[in-house]
Amino acid sequence: MIDELPLRTWLAVAIAAATALVVFLLSRDAQAALAALAGGAALVVIIATIPEESAADDVPDTAPVPDLPSGAIVEAIAEPVLVLRGGRVTIANGAARRLLGDHIVGEDARVAIRHPGAAEHLADGSSQPVDLVGIGTLDQHWQMHAAPIADDARLVHLVDRTGQYAAERMRVDFVANASHELRTPLASILGYVETLADEAGEDPGLRQRFLGIVFDEARRMERLVEDLMSLSRIESEKFRELRTAIDLGAIARETCDTLATTHGDRGVDIRLDLADDLPPVTGDQVQLSQLLHNLIGNAMKYGRAGTPVEVTLESGPQSVCLTVADQGEGIPPEHLPRLTERFYRVDPGRSRSLGGTGLGLAIVKHIVERHRGRLNIASTVGVGTRVMVTLPAAPGALS
Structure with missing residues (x-):
């Protein structure tokens, strides 16, 4: 039973006995020594009742995480993703198969994607993104990212940028149309003002007619500017x-x-x-x-x-x-x-x-x-x- 006592208990007994001996030698008072010994004994009892932590509790949980199948990981991605090995498609998620066809697994990646820009990009081994137009439908815009994931394997990710290109095209068209709509009445106003500044301004009837046209074109510009401001205000308050x-x-x-x-x-x-x-x-x-x-x-x-x-x-x-x-x-x-x-x-x-x-x-x-x-x-x-x-x-x- 004595052998079962943990080491910390024996150390506490030794410390208690040494403390009592030191007190007796210094004070030559047996009662004080006994009191110190009693205090030490109480400490030994307390320490002995504390359960010793298992060594296993001190070791962090290092249970191995089971390997996740790469196919399931790729399949969970919403955008088209391909895994290439040796230049051939070994894994294609559902989005990639819907875009490029179910037959692409096992094909050469340059044939599977069917785009000159993609073929050149994959041949160069570049990791920079490249823009592709016409995959899926003629007006679809994609950005292709390719990155190495092993010695002979690459991950190819296609990101749909069609919406962004459409928004940019709308912005460019809007600026061009607004400029044209403003320039047309402005050119008319400038033309009639120049005419009025010449000899035509001396004819009261002609001057009155030209001023009426200038006024109408100015009002047209005013309506356009007001509508542009209204549209901008409505869009800014949309949410x-x-x-x-x-x-x-x-x-x-x-x-x-x-x-x-x-x-x-x-x-x-x-x-x-x-x-x-x-x-x-x-x-x-x-x-x-x-x-x-x-x-x-x-x-x-x-x-x-x-x-x-x-x-x-x-x-x-x-x-x-x-x-x-x-x-x-x-x-x-x-x-x-x-x-x-x-x-x-x-x-x-x-x-x-x-x-x-x-x-x-x-x-x-x-x-x-x-x-x-x-x-x-x-x-x-x-x-x-x-x-x-x-x-x-x-x-x-x-x-």
């Missing part, structure tokens, strides 16, 4: 929370009254039909007013003179539906998907002659998106166009 309950019927009445008084004979053609007990919508009053002005204004401009412009507001399931319909020439179906693009016009000459900036429906689309609504445009050539906007009702409005 700002809307909290105000808006009476869309009241805005519709106000808009129709305003347009009826500012559009001459065409103003009497507006027909407003409001359903009873329309629920409010959560939104921005200024933007919703602009939406109505743009839609009703378009119907008045492109509908035939003397035909009605029908504006209808009705309630739906947890929503309010706005419909603006005209009786005009209509829009060919191939143009409908692009109507909300910036500066897109079905008939550029007619649009400009009617004072259009090419941004009206783009602004409408962004306003509808900000209000979490839906926009639908239907048109029949020779009959007319119908634009429908559905906006969610304010929370609790229909409860």
